[in-house]
Amino acid sequence: MLHHFFTQLRAAKIPVTTREYLTLLEALDKGVIEPDIGHFYSVSRAALVKDEKAFDKFDQVFAHVFKGVETLGDLFGENEIPDDWLKAMMQKLLTEEEMAAMEALPFDELMETLKKRLEEQEKRHEGGSKWIGTGGTSPFGHGGYNPAGVRIGGPGKHNRAAKVWEQRRYKDLDGDRELGTRNLKVALRRLRKFARDGAQDELDLDNTINATARQGWLDVVMRPERRNAIKVLALFDVGGSMDPYVKLCEELFSASRSTFKNLEYFYFHNCPYEGVWRSNLRRRAETVPTLDLIHKYPHDWKVIIVGDAAMAPYEITHAGGSVEGWNDEAGAVWIKRLVETWPNLIWLNPQPEEWWEYSHSTKLVQDLIGAQRMFPLTLEGVDEAIKELAR
Numbered sequence: 001m002l003h004h005f006f007t008q009l010r011a012a013k014i015p016v017t018t019r020e021y022l023t024l025l026e027a028l029d030k031g032v033i034e035p036d037i038g039h040f041y042s043v044s045r046a047a048l049v050k051d052e053k054a055f056d057k058f059d060q061v062f063a064h065v066f067k068g069v070e071t072l073g074d075l076f077g078e079n080e081i082p083d084d085w086l087k088a089m090m091q092k093l094l095t096e097e098e099m100a101a102m103e104a105l106p107f108d109e110l111m112e113t114l115k116k117r118l119e120e121q122e123k124r125h126e127g128g129s130k131w132i133g134t135g136g137t138s139p140f141g142h143g144g145y146n147p148a149g150v151r152i153g154g155p156g157k158h159n160r161a162a163k164v165w166e167q168r169r170y171k172d173l174d175g176d177r178e179l180g181t182r183n184l185k186v187a188l189r190r191l192r193k194f195a196r197d198g199a200q201d202e203l204d205l206d207n208t209i210n211a212t213a214r215q216g217w218l219d220v221v222m223r224p225e226r227r228n229a230i231k232v233l234a235l236f237d238v239g240g241s242m243d244p245y246v247k248l249c250e251e252l253f254s255a256s257r258s259t260f261k262n263l264e265y266f267y268f269h270n271c272p273y274e275g276v277w278r279s280n281l282r283r284r285a286e287t288v289p290t291l292d293l294i295h296k297y298p299h300d301w302k303v304i305i306v307g308d309a310a311m312a313p314y315e316i317t318h319a320g321g322s323v324e325g326w327n328d329e330a331g332a333v334w335i336k337r338l339v340e341t342w343p344n345l346i347w348l349n350p351q352p353e354e355w356w357e358y359s360h361s362t363k364l365v366q367d368l369i370g371a372q373r374m375f376p377l378t379l380e381g382v383d384e385a386i387k388e389l390a391r
Contacts, residue, residue, distance in 0.1 A: 005061070005065045009048065013057075014049065014058060016049070023047050203223075207223075231297075232263050232303075233264050233293070233302070233304070234266075234303075234304045235272060236265065237270060242307065242350070245350035245351075249350065252377065253265070269323065269324055273290070273327045274289060274290055275288060290334060290337075294337060299343065303338065304345075306348045306350070309365040309366075317331075346385045346389055347373055348381065349374055350376075353376045372388070
């Protein structure tokens with residue numbers, strides 16, 4: 001298995017040497033690695049990969065070879081839901097009249113009821129209307145129908161969950177991806193504003209000639225290098241409904257990195273709350289408080305938020321609405337803070353613009369940032385967005 005892993009890494013053109021492979025074997029032999037797939041992943045990547053540009057390829061090979069199993073996050077302390085409770089064994093078929101007759105619980109009552117179910121439930125259920133399980137009409141579990149519930153594990157079906165409880169793994173955007181067109185780079189370059197600052201380390205040929213002619217001897221004149229003075233902070237939504245737009249976001253990310261010298265970027269999921277992260281693989285351990293961004297990057301920075309704004313409205317309007325964990329303040333509070341901190345802020349939405357009017361959460365985001373600040377992630381949309389930022 002390990003030898004196959006090594007050969008697959010080499011086949012993917014990841015520069016892994018025999019010496020690094022022997023280091024991993026030595027770590028296994030000495031018991032350094034715990035019997036946990038997550039711990040083995042961390043140690044093997046540290047031993048075998050020396051360039052972070054290869055992290056994405058390493059993740060793909062690792063997933064192909066080992067096919068690790070993800071576990072549910074621990075949202076309510078020590079309560080954990082056994083996997084066999086969530087194995088779908090049946091599907092209850094409801095008529096349209098039965099679906100229409102069902103009522104959705106208010107969000108706060110829904111979360112409080114879930115806490116009670118976790119404390120009371122002792123076995124697996126399927127096809128019911130109360131307990132955590134599969135099928136049926138219970139607001140907790142998956143595979144059934146409820147106007148608004150908490151989807152726990154399993155695939156979504158009706159897209160009506162008020163909250164999703166699961167641990168997800170996202171991947172960082174690949175900044176080396178080649179663009180299919182140069183037009184995206186051209187649009188971004190309109191935001192560039194060059195200035196000369198810093199150390200005088202560049203020869204000013206014209207002034208050197210003039211000074212030499214006036215003095216009668218060689219008088220070398222230096223000047224600061226001409227650099228792009230625009231500073232950009234980019235926030236990328238990842239995972240869930242953004243998965244179909246990964247390639248498009250990678251093209252934008254690659255173009256931004258090659259265009260802006262002063263570029264800082266972070267990731268979030270659905271809505272920026274109290275924390276963002278630089279690496280999706282380490283987002284749990286290395287979350288950056290959003291308040292740190294507000295205090296670190298001054299008001300003159302240009303802010304570009306990239307996301308589809310498609311989520312349950314509770315994620316914007318309610319505390320505790322986040323699918324990543326419990327947020328003490330509603331998403332709307334944090335979006336307002338971002339807008340108040342950075343006047344030059346725009347939102348790029350990869351979903352087709354004609355879809356926006358059918359998404360309640362998209363309308364909420366537009367109301368918070370200003371409808372004129374949201375643009376489609378198309379060449380024309382980026383062009384208009386850059387004009388807005390350049391004002």
